[in-house]
Amino acid sequence: MANPYLRLTVAQIRAQTQYRLSFALDTVAAALITLLDVITVFLLLSVRGELGGFGPREVLLITGIAALAFPLADLAVGNIERLRHYVRTGLFDAVLVRPLSALLQLLAMDFAPRRFGRVVQGLLIYLIALVVAGIDWTPARVLLAVLAPVAGAVFFGSLFVAGATVAFWWIESGELANSFTYGGRDLTSYPITMYGDVFRRVVVFGLGFAFVAYLPALALLGRPDPLGTPAWLHWCSPVIAALAATGAGLLWRTGIRHYRSTGS
């Protein structure tokens, strides 16, 4: 286990387990929150029987992709929101004088193992959704079933990084980033046919949220889009994820150059 990032992560987990009670409470709270998320979707479905023209099994697939993609991103990259704290206190200095990537160091040093529970729950939901959705399995669909949550996670991860990077310019950036990440999670959990026209065009397609769960779910189900998007587009979420990651990476590099540190 010679990888320095892995070492940093393990050290962080060890340091966190020093505060055992807090660790246990965090884990329990995380499990409860995921449970509530799923219950919300089922409640909505039980009232209407369908959502935006999609039946319960189809909605569950959309929710399942989002329910796995977001916690994956949150586990791997979510702690980047702590960047604000590093920038404000000047602790980021100490990160920059080590011979490692600043971004990966932060991710490793603030790794939050308590977020792991949500990934397991998300995975369970997704697996159940894949089984009950009645998918006509082909090799391409198997590949997409694996790639879709990963691409979604990369997409959310890029949002986390891009949002946190704002702190380099604007230290009091506060909760701005969260409205995109946590807001995005809720947004992608439902069929986007539910949303208003302008919002759907500008936010859902414009910012790429449609590619997280809705479009890949259509591809998995082999269902045409009621909104009329071409079928090949439904397979494009890995491409969009790669684009988002590139954009976030560029923003990060620019941000670091604008780091101002603090006095003394």
Next chain:
Amino acid sequence: MIIETVGLAKEFTVYRRKGRLRRERRVVSAVGGVDLRVERGELLGYIGPNGAGKSTTLKMLTGVLTPSGGSVRVCGLEPVPQRSRLARRIGVVFGQRSQLWWDLPLADSFALLRHVYRVPAAEHAARLAGCRKLLDLDEFLDMPVRQLSLGQRMRGELTAALLHGPEVLFLDEPTIGLDVISKQAVRGFLAELGGRGDTTIVLTTHDLADIEKLCRRLVVIDHGRVVHDGSLAELHASHGSRRSVVVDLDAPWPDGLVPVGATVTAIEAEGRRVTLTLTGATAGEVVAQLAGAVALRDLSVREPDIDEVVARLYSASR
């Protein structure tokens, strides 16, 4: 040449609130064109009043801050674009920012740093053994860093900065807040390290005793510009600071007595304690003159006071 800067500058844009929503944009120059050349193995003191630009310079040398003007090379590398490569070859102790893991025992931080810097185990063990001996680390090696005293932590920070065998060691106020014993330990260690000649050391400080005890070369910066670069003796010479002789007498100082090559600068204790500043004569010549004229009880020779010279330098450059 291990460090070379030409016209190194850093400007910050600050916004000042003006009224409820309007903000005024101002560009503040923190470092305004610093030329610095440091040879391998030098021990350089970098001093200046608060806000003079010391830390900003150090952060540009270590790749933390991107310069807004001029050029900078450390170990032949450009600090910001080649940050990671440079980081392997320099050690950094920022007094206020710990490199250690707060919740882990000190020994674990050292073990982690071995992997962060990818240091071969044997080299790492040898350097750690050296530091343990010189800095007396053994008694608190197993304690979590958060429980260490400031002095213990600083000794830990020094060790952490050296375990990968850096060519240059940057220290930003390494003795700030330390008690006398810890200060001595840190100074003694740095003197030993500097004496070996294979590590270049650049340190900023407000404690001029650090400079007196450690640094042959002194760079003074004020308002982002270098106002002195040379030895401590040269600083004294260029600012007219002089040695003085203080004599205690059995009887009051006779009016009008002025020894050749010295001036009377203070008469205290009802004329029984007199300070004479040397203006050309040696201390011995002055004492010889006095011995014939007054009844000497005691005498001491004082070196010029570094704090005073530096204070004069700071106010002169204002």
